[in-house]
Amino acid sequence: MIPQPRPLIEVFSDIPDVRKSRGKRHPLSAILALSCCAMLCGSRSYSAIADWGRNYGSAITHALGFTHNTPCASTLHTIFGRLDREVFEAKLGVWADSVVAHTPATPEAPETAMAVDGKTLRGSKKQGAPGTHLLSVFAHRLGLTLTQQAVAAKTNEIKEVETVLSQIVLAGRVVTMDALLTQRQVAQTIVDAGGDYVMLVKENQPQLKADIELVFTMPPVGDRQESVRTVDVGHGRIETRNLTTSEALVGYSDWPGLAQVFEVGRHVITKKTGAERVEVVYGVTSLSSERATPGRVLALVRGHWAIENKSHWVRDVTFDEDRSQVRCGNIPQVMATLRNTTIGLLRWAGHTNIAAACRRLAAQPVQALALIGIAFEN
Template identity: 65%
Template sequence: MTEPCPVLLELLAEIPDFRQAQGRRHPLPAILALSVAAMLCGYRSYGAIAEWGRNYGTAMLRALGFTHDTAPCAATLNTVLRGLDIEAVERVLAGWAEGVVAATAAPPTALEAIAIDGKTLRGSRRQKAPGAHLLSALGHRLGLTVGQQAVADKTNEIGAIGDMLGALMLENRVITLDALLTQHDVAQTIVDGGGDYVMIVKGNQPTLQEDIAALFAAPEMVAETLESGATLSIGHGRIEHRKITTSTALCGYSNWSGLAQVFAIERAVTRKSSGEQRAEIVYGVTSLSRERASAAQVLELVRAHWHIENKSHWVRDVTYDQDRSQVRVGSIPQVMAAIRNTAIGLMRVAGETNIAAACRRFAAQPWSALALIGITPRTE
């Protein structure tokens, strides 16, 4: 480790309490610690979080920082969570995640990458809740959410990306993005911030897409600029071949900010049960020079970006049933998503790969969950 790993419990005290001192029964850091601990044990909603507080007894409540022997009820949790300053919540939790990333630095030769992607909270969206679409920044290496911002809907991601990039530490990082966010000013902002990008190029950038497609349609013309790599994976009932070809031929000819390489990825998937085959070609651009990223490394960065759904979205949807959640008052949808992100991040840092199994184990051994937050375990 390059520096001490931050303790989440200590940072929760930095989130401001909007409540008047008179009549404030439960300390805010204790309520937030309770929420994270319950999420670690697989309790999904603020009603379930209240149940967790009742189920595990006084000793647990005292350890979390409560000054009374009774846990907050669901109505209290609702009132507190919906009134929080969501920007402060996101800032503190992102600061914790950034601290963990810094404390568990990648090997010197590795590229520290952040995937930016959007996620609609479908249940809250059906209830027309504000903050029902979230733009998230997720670290490839640890799976930690280092930034999250609410937007009106997916089409508003382009307008929100500037603020998110402004809040992120870009220097010496690679930002990976889907085609929707492949924009000139986004590339410029990343490069100006000392970072690099890997972007997928589709029809929203027609000229760039056509130039890349034309280049790879006649590879013999630029053979000396080409490099390739390939992977093969077998699992989940399918065989997937991936081949990437990169080229430096457009450097100096394209006005795309920082462009160092363009690439084409050919994906061929065969379903073992039926023999059905599917193939596609995906184009992209990166500011990473060939000296910094080989064709194989660029392919791995793209694949890791695609896996964001496995590391964050899928876990939140399946393990925490996020898509069916219909909480919709104030900042609650975004606050609950931020708490889920943090719980998942704590488990990832602890080396957990099966989040559902980890939740069940923590439910049976709750002091282990508190240890992740920064509370010394006790013998029950």
């Protein structure tokens, strides 16, 4: 059993059950425990979860909290559709945040860094399900999703980002985001709460982008610019990154909390063909040069994309999320929340290859129970 601040099975017991007592056959906590354990073993849908519950015998069934047989797929469909997704998300978000809060900082990552980004549940969207674009907050280092909020479409992320930020602890933490969410009010909200930000700047902030571009094309007299360079070789590519920081706009720009601006240059060479690709992007951060060297800023910029590699990609490839066409009620978001929790739990337990971890647990389901805090005695 991994040393979680609070076992996940206890969190499941706190989820309110909206069902009436009459005719209620299975405890909600047992159903959620079953769902999480089945996903830990690689189940991708609520029908697969129902099948998993019948595969391992009565001992595991009783350990999960069932007094009868485990529920069928239609029962899971009904319960997931009626579950209060906001409360469910909030309870699991508190658990994930407590895991982050109890994880010691490292010299390389003195503050907790969190990425904010959106993902569309494409299969459910095709079926006309509401709220299929989810805006999530993801802890870079641990790989846990701290919260997610359903939005009408990607363009509505700007409207909902304030809601998402209000659901998490910002004080003493760094929030990273791409250019779509680089907005004055968002920056103000973060610094007012005692947090910091690292934001990319593109055409949606034309004046800010022009000011930063000028700093690095025509450096002001006396401007002390610092740089870092990294080279990565792998996957048939040679990728060179250069990040340069400047404090020239401090006191000139009225961007909330601005402490440094930066330029990131990427030069990618495909070894097989020799083709080259060059990209330059700009950004702003509230972290001062004393708190964040160019190397630290670059690590935060690169770390932002962990939400794509460690969460979105795994949900699509390992758990087949984009092909899932569930569309009724709250089911799409409930299933996404369970996937997030499963992935976060496996990363917290030290697994880096989620697909391999699921295969291992499918052969040893008792370990899946241990991960959520159930001590199994046969």
